Amino acid sequence: MSSIQRQADGSDVDATDGETSDTEDEYTFEDVSVVMGTYNEEAAIATVIDDVEAVTDGKAEIVCVDGSSDRTPEIAREKGARVIEQEPQGYGVAVREAILAPDRPIVVTTDCDDTYPMEQLPEFLAAINDGADVVSGDRLYHGAEAMPAFNRFGNQAFAAIASVLMSERVHDTTTGMRAYRREVVESIEWTENTGLSAELLIRPLMRGYEIREQPIAYRERAGETKLDPIEGGLAIAKSIVTVCLEERFR
Numbered sequence: 001m002s003s004i005q006r007q008a009d010g011s012d013v014d015a016t017d018g019e020t021s022d023t024e025d026e027y028t029f030e031d032v033s034v035v036m037g038t039y040n041e042e043a044a045i046a047t048v049i050d051d052v053e054a055v056t057d058g059k060a061e062i063v064c065v066d067g068s069s070d071r072t073p074e075i076a077r078e079k080g081a082r083v084i085e086q087e088p089q090g091y092g093v094a095v096r097e098a099i100l101a102p103d104r105p106i107v108v109t110t111d112c113d114d115t116y117p118m119e120q121l122p123e124f125l126a127a128i129n130d131g132a133d134v135v136s137g138d139r140l141y142h143g144a145e146a147m148p149a150f151n152r153f154g155n156q157a158f159a160a161i162a163s164v165l166m167s168e169r170v171h172d173t174t175t176g177m178r179a180y181r182r183e184v185v186e187s188i189e190w191t192e193n194t195g196l197s198a199e200l201l202i203r204p205l206m207r208g209y210e211i212r213e214q215p216i217a218y219r220e221r222a223g224e225t226k227l228d229p230i231e232g233g234l235a236i237a238k239s240i241v242t243v244c245l246e247e248r249f250r
């Protein structure tokens with residue numbers, strides 16, 4: 001299993017500061033919000049929500065930041081999700097609003113395209129309960145055969161570039177499935193749009209939070225991609241370099 005164990009230095013060790021620092025109690029799915037940007041994901045929204053409900057026994061909160069012109073938001077509301085409407089402005093604008101919306105202590109991101117294994121949510125929660133601040137789904141560990149080859153190559157290259165710039169080996173910088181302690185997402189200012197996923201890994205890692213990569217299965221996408229591979233790939237590469245340099249000289 002790939003893992004990064006970056007211990008925070010000195011006073012930053014207690015990453016749950018301001019929350020339940022006096023208790024060793026474990027988090028349950030009642031402490032979890034699963035959040036996502038949704039943009040015309042009619043083909044997947046019902047499955048994704050059903051999967052989260054089944055795995056968490058209906059306990060996790062589900063938040064969709066939605067820019068759709070199809071029935072995605074209606075389906076999400078019918079299924080009990082909280083829907084925040086937002087003009088479509090790109091992945092990161094939606095996901096930033098989504099991660100900052102919940103009050104619950106653990107925030108899990110996913111894509112609304114049925115690619116990510118909600119059945120592995122218990123493993124993510126267990127890693128948080130074991131002390132991780134961020135648990136990052138590593139799609140490439142098992143090969144990600146369902147991913148288009150161009151994207152797979154790009155994602156491997158992004159991880160390699162980020163690893164060099166951070167001096168820390170990471171295996172998947174652009175995954176959409178992660179769990180975060182809320183303190184992590186609230187204490188950092190997020191600047192990237194298409195590159196937000198990489199930023200959400202890089203800034204916490206370079207600030208000493210404990211990051212763990214969790215190998216995950218990856219399924220073929222339901223519905224159409226919202227990312228142009230060339231334009232999006234260039235934007236992500238630029239974000240990785242910018243964010244790594246900003247953190248290094250911070």
Ligand SMILES: Nc1nc2c(ncn2[C@@H]2O[C@H](COP(=O)(O)OP(=O)(O)OP(=O)(O)O)[C@@H](O)[C@H]2O)c(=O)[nH]1
Pocket residue numbers: 036037038039040041065066067068086087088089090091094110111112113115151176221224225226227
């Ligand atoms: N609200 C909102 N959601 C968005 C926007 N762009 C993308 N999304 C959502 O963000 C998630 C990620 O987009 P994807 O199209 O899956 O991007 P990707 O994972 O890089 O590409 P694939 O590998 O094809 O899945 C999906 O749930 C989209 O619906 C946007 O402008 N607004």
Ligand SMILES: [Mg+2]
Pocket residue numbers: 111112113115176221
């Ligand atoms: Mg996706």
